[in-house]
Amino acid sequence: MKIIHTADWHLGQSFHGQERHEEHRAFLDWLLDTLVRREADALLIAGDLFDVVNPSLRAQELLFHFIVTAHERLPDLDTVLIAGNHDSGARIDLPSPLLKRLKAHALGRVHFLADGHLDAERLLVPLSDGGGTTRAWCLALPFLRPAEVTGRGSLPSESDGQQTPSDGDGDRRYVQGIERVHRELIEAARARRRPDQALVAMSHAHLHGAAVSEASERPIVIGGEESIPASLFPADICYVALGHLHRAQRVGEDRIRYSGSPLALDFSEANYPHQVLEVTLAGEHLDAVESIPIPRPVAMHRIGPDTLEAVLTAIDTLPERTTTQRLDTGEGDSDDRNRWGWLEVAVRLEAPMPELRSRIDEALATKAVRLLRLRRDLPQRPEDTAPSGERLEDIGPRALFERTWQERWGAAAPEAVLSDFDRLRQSVVDNDGLDQATGNTHHDTRHPESSQ
Known part of the structure; x- marks a missing residue:
């Protein structure tokens, strides 16, 4: 099977304030054609x-239109989707009863039984060939938030003989919780499979040794x-389908892969x-395993x-516009402008240059690009660096918090305090995404799903 x-x-990503609806729609149209052409x-x-x-x-609307159209064009296609760390698990779960009628299985959150063990059955999705015969089982494991795998309701009973980490060791509790959930799901899949049926795992996680992007990936749990x-x-x-890291890569073996993001x-x-x-x-x-390049x-x-x-x-070497009208006139073909390239410019300066933006704009007046970021690299000032020569912007919030605690109290911050700091910063990061979507300007440190 394929x-x-x-x-x-x-x-829905906002790219430096610009929406990318047309890019995502073009990708999804291409993906639909690819599914049909490849007879997936x-x-x-x-x-x-x-x-x-x-x-x-x-x-x-983009997502649901894609799922409906995929079912219309390929009625036998099994679609399995899981929530990632950017998603609301509850939002992904909500339409799952309707999506099942389209052979689409949406898994947003994990659930645990009364004894603390994973409710694995709901995470096992049969994958069938064109004749309706189950050829494989997908172990569909959505992103695991710390509260889901470290809370008392998700811990196995002491009679299981498993060592439970102390409350203060938040990072270790989280990783051990993730590992236990994976193990329990795999055990359930082994019990369910029949001879000649494959096991395919899907997880949204960060594996040891995988390469992280320079700037765009939010840490799954801040603290590293x-x-x-x-x-x-x-x-x-036989195959592990991973999400979270945007760089396409394998991790150690051919069978363990990040597909990477479809857009930069x-x-x-x-x-x-x-x-x-x-x-x-x-x-x-x-x-x-074959890589299919996505047209940009x-x-x-x-x-x-420079x-x-x-x-x-x-x-001067950038592509010319098909029209000489300027962007600020509001004239011309909007569909054409939606396909103009994104542009980042970084200029090294010896001294401030107030007219820099106007000079760049003048040079771009006839170019088929949209300037999103103009960075001025000025000579570094002493106050921009830490005493060690590090740049403050490169130290990171957690390390800065640890140094401040050390200087204030003369001792390293306790693990319990660092875990609280990580959870607080995670909630701020998550709410930044929520504010971007709703237009809110305030910051409430409660996570949108904290009451669930």
Whole structure:
């Protein structure tokens, strides 16, 4: 059977204040055609369907229109989608009874039984071939929030003989909770499978040794200790479809893969190879994995950091507009403008130059690009660096908090305090995404799902 693996769509993303609806629509149209052309039996979407926990109506419309159209064009297609750390698990779960009528299975959150063990049955999705025969089982594990796997309701009883980490060791409790959930799901899948049926795992997680993007990936749990080992996926799992990291890559073995994001989500990802993966199974074994490149509907350009003269020379090589009208006139073909490339410019200066923006705008007046970021690199001032020579912006909030605590109290911050700091910052990060979607300007440190 053939499976298409994709992840990290981030529908509704605001890119430096600009919406990317047309880019996402172009990708989804291409994906539909690819599913039909490749005669896919299943589609796996490994989390971060949306960019924020409260996505816009247009972003949700894109997803549901895609699912309906995919079912119309491929009635036998099994679609399995899980929530990522950018998604609201409750929002992904909500339409699941309706989506099942379209052979689409939406898993937003995990549930636990009264004894603390995982309710694994609801996370096991059968994948069928065109004749309706179950050829594989998908172990669909949505993103696990710390409260879901470290709360008392999710811990096994003491009679199981498992050692429970102390409350103060938040990072270790979280990672051990993730590992236990994976193990229990795999055990349930092994019990359910029949001879010649493959096991395919799908998870939204950060694996040890995987390469993280320069700027665009939000840490799953702030603190940096949330990665899990690839050894969690034993050899009888013939393929592991991962989401979260935007760089397409394998982790140690051919069978363990991040598909990567379909669009560059930051200028740091401009040169990534964007793809979906076609996974071919033969019985219970992996037969082949093929990368299918995704055409980029909108180009992404980075110029600099360099001198102003060099930057202006580089701008001169950018593609020309099909119309000479300026963006600020509001005239011309809006569809054409939606396909103009994104542009980041970095200029090295010896002194402030108030007229820099006007000079850049003048150079871009006839170019088919949209300037999103203009960075001025000025000589570094002493106050911009820490005594060690580090830049303050590179230290990071957690390390800065630890240093401040050390200086104030003369001792390292306790693990319990650091765990509280990580949870507080995580809630602020999550609510930043919520505010972007709703237009709110206040910051409430409660997570949108904290009451659930």
